[in-house]
Amino acid sequence: MIAITDYGAGNLHSIRRALIRLGLDVRVIDSPRPLDGAEAVVVPGDGAFGPAAARLRALGFEERIRAHVRSGRPFLGICLGMQLLFDASEEDGNHVGLGVLGGRVVRLPASVKIPHMGWNRLRIVRPSPLLEGVEDGAYVYFVHSYHAVPADPALVAATAEYGGAIAAVVGGDNVWATQFHPEKSGAVGARILANFARWAVGAGAPGR
Amino acid sequence: MLARRVVPCLDVASGRVVKGTSFVNLRDAGDPVELAVLYDREGADELVFLDIAASHEGRGIMEDVVRRTAEALTVPFTVGGGLRTVDDLRRMLRAGADKVAINTAAVQRPELIREAAARFGSQCIVVAIDAKRAAPARWEVWTHGGRTATGLDAVAWAKLAAALGAGELLVTSMDRDGREDGYDLALLRAVTRAVRVPVIASGGAGAPQHCVEAVREADADAVLVASLFHFRKASIAEVKSCMAAHGIPVRPVGPQPRAAPADGRSR
Numbered sequence: 001m002i003a004i005t006d007y008g009a010g011n012l013h014s015i016r017r018a019l020i021r022l023g024l025d026v027r028v029i030d031s032p033r034p035l036d037g038a039e040a041v042v043v044p045g046d047g048a049f050g051p052a053a054a055r056l057r058a059l060g061f062e063e064r065i066r067a068h069v070r071s072g073r074p075f076l077g078i079c080l081g082m083q084l085l086f087d088a089s090e091e092d093g094n095h096v097g098l099g100v101l102g103g104r105v106v107r108l109p110a111s112v113k114i115p116h117m118g119w120n121r122l123r124i125v126r127p128s129p130l131l132e133g134v135e136d137g138a139y140v141y142f143v144h145s146y147h148a149v150p151a152d153p154a155l156v157a158a159t160a161e162y163g164g165a166i167a168a169v170v171g172g173d174n175v176w177a178t179q180f181h182p183e184k185s186g187a188v189g190a191r192i193l194a195n196f197a198r199w200a201v202g203a204g205a206p207g208r
Numbered sequence: 209m210l211a212r213r214v215v216p217c218l219d220v221a222s223g224r225v226v227k228g229t230s231f232v233n234l235r236d237a238g239d240p241v242e243l244a245v246l247y248d249r250e251g252a253d254e255l256v257f258l259d260i261a262a263s264h265e266g267r268g269i270m271e272d273v274v275r276r277t278a279e280a281l282t283v284p285f286t287v288g289g290g291l292r293t294v295d296d297l298r299r300m301l302r303a304g305a306d307k308v309a310i311n312t313a314a315v316q317r318p319e320l321i322r323e324a325a326a327r328f329g330s331q332c333i334v335v336a337i338d339a340k341r342a343a344p345a346r347w348e349v350w351t352h353g354g355r356t357a358t359g360l361d362a363v364a365w366a367k368l369a370a371a372l373g374a375g376e377l378l379v380t381s382m383d384r385d386g387r388e389d390g391y392d393l394a395l396l397r398a399v400t401r402a403v404r405v406p407v408i409a410s411g412g413a414g415a416p417q418h419c420v421e422a423v424r425e426a427d428a429d430a431v432l433v434a435s436l437f438h439f440r441k442a443s444i445a446e447v448k449s450c451m452a453a454h455g456i457p458v459r460p461v462g463p464q465p466r467a468a469p470a471d472g473r474s475r
Contacts, residue, residue, distance in 0.1 A: 010301075010328075010332075011278075011302070011306065013275075013279070014278060017278070017279050046328075046329050047331075048329055113405060113429070114405065115375050115406070116210070117331065117376060118210050118213050118253065118406070119213065119253055119459040120209070120211065139459040139460070143306075143332075144331065145330065162210060183282075184282070184283055184284045184306065185282070186248070186282045186283055187282070189282065190282065
């Protein structure tokens with residue numbers, strides 16, 4: 001079972017539908033208990049960092065997500081779900097994140113329109129399981145006003161150019177995340193989610 | 209580099225797609241969900257649904273359209289028309305809309321923009337502005353589907369809406385809407401110079417060249433197109449290849465081919 005966390009931040013329909021289309025057993029969960037039985041966890045999300053982090057905590061997700069990550073099972077963060085993995089964000093003050101990845105979330109530079117909204121090209125900087133078969137330069141859909149700056153630049157697998165190179169795909173081992181929305185990114189996004197699905201259910205999974 | 213977006217707009221009434229000329233003379237152009245999926249396949253970067261006959265009875269029908277569209281689409285879509293309260297917005301977002309557009313209700317109570325942005329995030333709050341030329345370089349905001357003059361200056365309102373938390377502005381020229389003789393470039397230029405949020409050009413697209421002008425001459429981030437597409441006078445691919453030929457970055461249509469040419473020629 002793939003768990004999608006519902007902590008009241010943004011719409012889950014598209015990611016849920018996209019994963020179901022890939023033949024996955026998907027469950028949207030609004031409490032952390034079912035996480036223990038999940039093969040993989042997806043944390044989507046839109047909106048402001050502070051209230052989202054507070055809700056994750058209030059609902060008891062924070063510790064369970066950390067435990068899930070420690071267990072080595074696959075994790076995918078999307079958009080705000082990526083940003084929440086980092087130590088902290090400067091969005092509307094200073095807010096503490098999950099600290100799964102080192103680094104901070106900062107506002108996009110004032111030289112560009114904010115939000116960064118629309119289709120931008122991926123610049124792939126190193127291979128990653130998520131981007132297998134995705135061409136360098138492929139377009140994906142972004143909507144965000146803040147971006148993550150990992151403490152260790154080696155965490156970044158792909159960037160997009162928007163007032164500088166911003167982290168578009170980050171991760172390593174069992175934890176991966178995208179600043180863009182694969183579930184809104186047409187055929188390229190579907191490929192990325194299929195990569196996640198294949199990896200999430202393991203190499204021995206039936207070829208549905 | 210960020211691509212400029214091509215956005216088909218479906219005007220919807222009672223669950224069916226219609227397109228009026230300057231907001232009258234409605235013509236039926238089909239099922240919104242079917243059309244949305246078709247446009248997705250043809251390379252639309254996102255879609256806009258405007259419920260032009262929005263009423264309490266119609267709201268349920270629209271929610272159903274939104275739900276079915278969200279199930280089927282692989283690109284984002286915006287829903288607007290008759291949304292008046294934070295709860296109206298919440299219902300559409302929960303039904304699966306990626307963004308919601310507010311117009312009359314925001315003019316009547318600008319704080320709605322701030323409340324909605326605080327609740328759902330700026331990224332999903334679009335303020336739609338219907339503007340009509342009042343003087344050579346002045347445009348007035350109209351509400352209620354273009355029936356009520358407000359006396360508000362469109363550029364000043366655009367600035368205020370962005371300051372209150374709108375994540376995007378959908379700027380429609382009422383003078384040009386349905387006439388298919390090009391966008392109101394002066395209006396768009398005035399707005400894109402005044403704000404630092406994305407602006408969608410709307411009203412007047414009648415040829416691919418008009419979309420080029422909106423981007424090159426008025427710096428629009430996205431172009432809204434309705435009847436040009438609905439009546440198959442041009443395809444999304446034609447519009448995009450025209451834009452690409454003028455050096456505008458666009459997302460190639462269709463499944464992105466391996467080693468795709470950078471100019472968007474993919475038909």
